[in-house]
Amino acid sequence: MSTHVASATGSQALLSPRVVRSAVLPVIQQQISVLEPSLARICGYHLGFIDEHGDPSRGGDGKLTRASLMMAVADGVGLRPEDVQSQAAAVELLHNATLLHDDIADTDELRRSRPAAWKVFGASLAIHAGNALQILGLRIVVDDSGPGHKEIASSFTEAIGLVHAGQARELTLQPGSDAGIAAYEQMVKEKASALLECSLGTPAMRAGKPEHVLAALRGAGRHLGIALQISNDVEDIWGDPAVTGKPIRGDIERRNLTFPVLVALSADSPAGDRLSRLWHADSVTAEHLQALADLIDEAGGRHTAQRLSRSHLDSAVEHLGRAGLSPTATAELTTLFDRIVNRAA
């Protein structure tokens, strides 16, 4: 991955995952280390620093997507990496807090190809661990005194509140053509876009950039989040578990109303009608899930989802272009946006 970015920009790429990791992971590890011991252990496991026995581990520590975005924008507005280093750690702590709680709420048993934290340590401690991660992230921005700190702290707390709203909205989605799809879009703007908007916007606030720059960056984050979530929905049904780190078709096994499903259920076609009947059957056999996947595809769910994801990715790049970042940073971020949405490519 680092080779790819370096060749795309022709420079010592700021986006190099190695650079981001070496800036952010020590901050996160230091934060975790002062937690109450059982919380430190669960959070360390969830973040991939240790395995379930407490031994050092190098797997499972995510892609630091949000930290990478923040640090690339920082470069594009003339900041040094250390100007947003702790905020980049904070957004990753918050993102991971939401994953830890969401896995409990959704009874998802795998995260990044390893057993989810609640499966290893129990749901009770995992609830407190998710809270601990959330507060670690918020304490960084609340205790910060750098330029724009008040606006940044406010945007972080607003964003994490929106993620909780989106997580709840996702649990209460109902099928039913337009209303269902509208609720889905609202849910995604909260659950997937909010922290991305925050990641892209933070360096602009730190650098004291004018409102239109912040608005352009936040707009990019909003569209990037929608593109990413719809792409994840497609990956759940037709993706490669080795890439997603999750069992295939977990969403349709649980009958989650993801975007391709909502599109297909509202399709006025024989495949859509057949899907509506089979969707409510209890079966979770591989054959039944395959039949559902085929009907979703046939009713247009896959095609419409892929097209809409691409369209939101294009909009994200378009908004990014309006932010007036340095050409190098714009190019790096464009590459990064594409890699985030099309990670399997």
Added chain:
Amino acid sequence: MSTHVASATGSQALLSPRVVRSAVLPVIQQQISVLEPSLARICGYHLGFIDEHGDPSRGGDGKLTRASLMMAVADGVGLRPEDVQSQAAAVELLHNATLLHDDIADTDELRRSRPAAWKVFGASLAIHAGNALQILGLRIVVDDSGPGHKEIASSFTEAIGLVHAGQARELTLQPGSDAGIAAYEQMVKEKASALLECSLGTPAMRAGKPEHVLAALRGAGRHLGIALQISNDVEDIWGDPAVTGKPIRGDIERRNLTFPVLVALSADSPAGDRLSRLWHADSVTAEHLQALADLIDEAGGRHTAQRLSRSHLDSAVEHLGRAGLSPTATAELTTLFDRIVNRAA
């Protein structure tokens, strides 16, 4: 209750629950009302504004202990109620967030004489609702711009982080004489004292009082929390469910290592030895729980707990005296401290 306070102070008591309620509840209700609808409903239920069907309700909305303390101290340092009104709402939102999550983590089925929120709405949505309450509380202090706002926001985030640590530590307590009791004390300082310290300290920060005033008030909160928690532990075993709003002996049914139990288990006496043997039996019959309660009493757990709770209440009042608040406020707070710890009296 309001009559009691009014007669104790001989004035239009600031501590009157009615006054505190009318200052704080509208702020909380307004905050809740803008949440995602399913979260608004769960939080509204948990806070006692509505019943499980969504109809208006007047039961189950707690005692606003932390808001009452904050507003009484505010009066004592020369602030108006509106100077800390939103912070008083914030501390109640945070406290309730911890209760909502703790009920899930502990599978407690009753809260304030009503089914716990997770029993009514399911654990998944209740996890997100607890997060939503937590963020509502933190947003109030993060977005505030009044005097001392940065120090106040920092103390709130620190305090809620300590509560999570204490909740986790409680789940991992081990019996075993001194080590067990030391871990218990650490747990209580985090779980019970942190938000009380924050409640008592906030008005001093807002009023720009010197460090020794803040230290005295925080010290009062620390001892008050320990006195309250030990008193709650005693109430669980020998209290009146009509007062506690919880089934009696829930803690010993789940074999939680509360203070009287830790004391009794480490007693070098026949009753202590007998308790150690019976404690690990699976039985949860009323007879068995009664036998455990009698042995805890016989081994000195009840007496030691009551004595220690009283001693910490005395220390809380002593620290309060050093804060140099107005005599009226000091008298009101002394009455309030006593009522908080000895609510059944």
